[in-house]
Structure formats: C-alpha cells, structure tokens
Amino acid sequence: METKEKSTIILFSGELDKAIAAFIIANGAAAYDHEVTIFFTFWGLNALRKDEKIRLKKGWLENMFAKMMPRGANKLGLSKMNFGGMGPKMIKHVMNKHNALSLPQLIELAQEQNIKLVACTMTMDLLGLQKEELIDGIEYAGVAAYLGDAADAKVNLFI
16 A cells, blocks of 8 residues: 655744745645645644634733734734734735735645644643634644654654
C-alpha cells in the first residue's frame, strides 16, 4: 500500500501575512496529496478565533489576553508595514484585485482538503482560550501529538 507524503507546519505567528503563507503552503501540499498538519500555538491561535465575542467565565488575566489579542483571521495585523491597521486593508485589497483567496477562504479550503488543524491545548490554557472561542472543525492536542506527526513528515515548517 502506498503511503502519503506528510508535511507539518507550526503556526506560531499571529500576523496576517505569515498565516496566509502557512495556509497557502498547506493547501498546496494537500493538493499534491500530502497529509498535512498545522499546529497552532501562541499567537498563531488567533487565526482560529471566532470573529464574534463569546461570553465565557474567565479570570482577570485571561480576560486581558482576550481583549488584547485579535479575534479571528480577519483581524490579524501584518508583520511589516501594519501602519495602524492600514497595511492589512491594503494587502487584502491587492489580494482581492488579483483574485487571491482571503485567509478565511484559505482556512475553509484547508478544512475541505482535510488538513488537520490542531490547537495547542497548553497554549490555550496559558492564554485563557477556551474551545468555544475557536472555529469549529479543529482538533485539540499537545506538543506530543504534533511531534508524532512531525516525526513522520518530510517537510516541517515553523512560521
């Protein structure tokens, strides 16, 4: 039986351009019939946050993190040239002009291609994020699960 090539990505960054790059690579690998895992940790988890505010019981520190972090793929800033929020608007305009998929569309495509989207449970605990705040259809695991996927992969990226 032929086994699929495997690729893994750790998305550590919560910046729009880096998240877009991660999803473009992941979707490309899936299109080439790779089994793909994206492991979201620290600020990368913000790409998986729901856009709307979810009312949950949290401690003071967890509430502060929730208020300071961007809520979802549409709210991420750029790593360079953010310009107080104008940079993301400019890049989204250019992407739309060139018929490139937006980050929310890339996330949806990844789910359609059965890319494994895994939220780091340890980081969720540290930042006070709860499952209800993240998009549907993702998995939850710790670093050991990621390392298990990465051990079998020929491509391992840290973004």
